Amino acid sequence: xxxxxxxxxxxxxxxxxxxxxxxxxxxxxxxxxxxxxxxxxxxxxxxxxxxxxxxxxxxxxxxxxxxxxxxxxxxxxxxxxxxxxxxxxxxxxxxxxxxxxxxxxxxxxxxxxxxxxxxxxxxxxxxxxxxxxxxxxxxxxxxxxxxxxxxxxxxxxxxxxxxxxxxxxxxxxxxxxxxxxxxxxxxxxxxxxxxxxxxxxxxxxxxxxxxxxxxxxxxxxxxxxxxxxxxxxxxxxxxxxxxxxxxxxxxxxxxxxxxxxxxxxxxxxxxxxxxxxxxxxxxxxxxxxxxxxxxxxxxxxxxxxxxxxxxxxxxxxxxxxxxxxxxxxxxxxxxxxxxxxxxxxxxxxxxxxxxxxxxxxxxxxxxxxxxxxxxxxxxxxxxxxxxxxxxxxxxxxxxxxxxxxxxxxxxxxxxxxxxxxxxxxxxxxxxxxxxxxxx
Numbered sequence: 001x002x003x004x005x006x007x008x009x010x011x012x013x014x015x016x017x018x019x020x021x022x023x024x025x026x027x028x029x030x031x032x033x034x035x036x037x038x039x040x041x042x043x044x045x046x047x048x049x050x051x052x053x054x055x056x057x058x059x060x061x062x063x064x065x066x067x068x069x070x071x072x073x074x075x076x077x078x079x080x081x082x083x084x085x086x087x088x089x090x091x092x093x094x095x096x097x098x099x100x101x102x103x104x105x106x107x108x109x110x111x112x113x114x115x116x117x118x119x120x121x122x123x124x125x126x127x128x129x130x131x132x133x134x135x136x137x138x139x140x141x142x143x144x145x146x147x148x149x150x151x152x153x154x155x156x157x158x159x160x161x162x163x164x165x166x167x168x169x170x171x172x173x174x175x176x177x178x179x180x181x182x183x184x185x186x187x188x189x190x191x192x193x194x195x196x197x198x199x200x201x202x203x204x205x206x207x208x209x210x211x212x213x214x215x216x217x218x219x220x221x222x223x224x225x226x227x228x229x230x231x232x233x234x235x236x237x238x239x240x241x242x243x244x245x246x247x248x249x250x251x252x253x254x255x256x257x258x259x260x261x262x263x264x265x266x267x268x269x270x271x272x273x274x275x276x277x278x279x280x281x282x283x284x285x286x287x288x289x290x291x292x293x294x295x296x297x298x299x300x301x302x303x304x305x306x307x308x309x310x311x312x313x314x315x316x317x318x319x320x321x322x323x324x325x326x327x328x329x330x331x332x333x334x335x336x337x338x339x340x341x342x343x344x345x346x347x348x349x350x351x352x353x354x355x356x357x358x359x360x361x362x363x364x365x366x367x368x369x370x371x372x373x374x375x376x377x378x379x380x381x382x383x384x385x386x387x388x389x390x391x392x393x394x395x396x397x398x399x400x401x402x403x404x405x406x407x408x409x410x411x412x413x414x415x416x417x418x419x420x421x422x423x424x425x426x427x428x429x430x431x432x433x434x435x436x437x438x439x
Contacts, residue, residue: 024248028177029258030265032245032324033238035180037266038187039114039321041235043121043314045270046277046289048228053213054275060232061271065263067416068236071393072259074413075242076252081402086243088335091392094399103392104336106384107240111329112363118318118325119156119367125290125315126159127152139308153368159319160364167323168330168356171346173244176323183320184265186313191272193310198276207279229423230386235270236263237385239393240328290314330355383424390420 049057075090084090087107091099123129127150128138140150148154170176201207246255278285281292293307334345334355345352397405397413405413 023250024172024174024245025177026249026254026258028174028180029245029249029255030261031177031180031184032173032241033258033262034265035176035183035321036238036241036245036324037236037262038184038269039118039318039325041231042187042190042270042273043289044231045235045274046281046285048231049210049274049278050283050285051214052228053211053215054278055212056214057228057274058271060228061267061274064229064232064236065267067412067419068233068239068389069259069263070412071389071416072239072242073256074393074397074409075239076246076255077404078396078402079243079246080252081404085247086331086335087240087388087392088332090396094396094401099392101336103388104332106387106392107329107332108336109384110237110388111240111325111332112359114325115322115329115359115363116366118322119160119363121290122159122315122318123152123156123367125311126150126155139312142308156364156368160360163319164322165360167320168326168360169353170323170327171352172248173241173324173327174248176327179320180324183317186317186320187269189313190310190317191269191276193306193313194273194276194280197306198279201280207282210275210278210282227426229419230383232270233389233420234385236266237389239388240332241324244328244331326356326359330359333359383428386420386424390416394420 045057048060052060075087078090078093079085082090082093084093088100088103091103095102124136124138126138126140128136128141137146138150138155140155144150167176167179198207242255242259245258246252249255249258273289277289277292281289284292286292290311293310330352331345334341334351338345338351341348341351343351345355394413394417397409398417400410
């Protein structure tokens with residue numbers, strides 16, 4: 001499916017046709033899309049290889065990336081065919097006010113959860129944490145000792161004020177293209193260091209042969225295999241940013257091109273970090289690979305330095321992902337709460353600044369007061385992300401209010417909905433059962 005390919009009209013028309021507006025570049029869109037995709041999800045990919053094996057993980061990454069591209073094409077196609085300019089608007093045309101609110105709530109859960117989790121991870125990297133009584137020092141504490149100024153409260157406050165605030169005040173997504181390019185570069189640095197460490201360990205005979213296929217035993221059941229699907233779906237979810245990024249491009253086909261390039265790039269990054277991370281740590285790999293780097297052997301000065309570089313590169317990567325996730329969250333909250341306002345958010349300075357400061361302050365306070373919120377948002381985020389990525393686009397095709405879907409489109413839409421519903425239900429049930437059993 002390649003909807004809207006070759007169409008020359010802008011995805012979203014300018015508010016003032018008489019005033020020329022600089023259009024965003026495809027390269028900038030590629031960086032913004034890729035940065036929207038590669039967030040905290042990269043940390044969970046290696047653990048999925050341990051559960052389902054290398055070959056199924058590779059195939060699953062390819063399939064999810066392909067289906068995610070199709071679902072983005074659906075959103076673009078129905079956006080161009082209707083009068084809506086946002087994801088919530090597209091759902092509203094198909095399912096009324098309930099559809100719009102459903103999208104906005106899912107974006108709220110997914111994005112706000114991500115912002116808080118990002119700050120928690122950054123705080124862990126810089127200032128450490130104390131999970132279950134054990135103390136893990138942060139990079140700043142390892143370098144300078146434990147002081148008041150490198151505690152989680154002050155370290156995150158510095159990051160929020162001097163790095164994140166200037167970025168979240170940008171009113172156009174295109175303005176974030178350079179920070180997104182740096183974020184992608186940092187992700188590649190992370191993958192590069194992991195690959196070098198894994199290859200070195202392989203040459204020294206310190207790695208174990210990875211499982212090519214899943215092995216069902218006392219530790220892994222058949223139903224555990226389904227838990228990998230929501231993890232990878234979440235890792236490829238950026239649909240909340242399709243309209244903010246696409247509206248600044250000259251034509252819809254540019255967004256489709258940017259999406260395809262980003263999907264290929266992100267799939268390569270995900271599989272590389274999954275494979276090299278699995279080779280490096282084997283079955284001891286944790287759900288969050290950063291924990292392995294924190295606990296891994298660092299008897300040599302070079303080993304300690306590489307561990308710190310890996311952790312810092314990822315922390316800075318998340319700092320640059322933050323404003324992109326915040327961008328669509330702010331827009332959806334504005335659409336939900338201030339839907340009757342005449343002026344758009346980017347033209348209403350008071351409203352824009354108010355929402356920006358409220359979201360940033362709330363994320364910061366949540367990150368320093370409830371650092372164990374990870375599992376709560378991981379549960380809700382995977383559910384809402386699956387809806388944004390597959391269920392809602394599939395439902396739009398099946399509803400087909402504009403009469404433009406073909407038989408093949410409806411079949412793929414049905415497959416997406418069934419795949420998302422079944423795997424998410426099994427995964428959620430398995431996670432709940434595991435949580436109760438551990439209690």
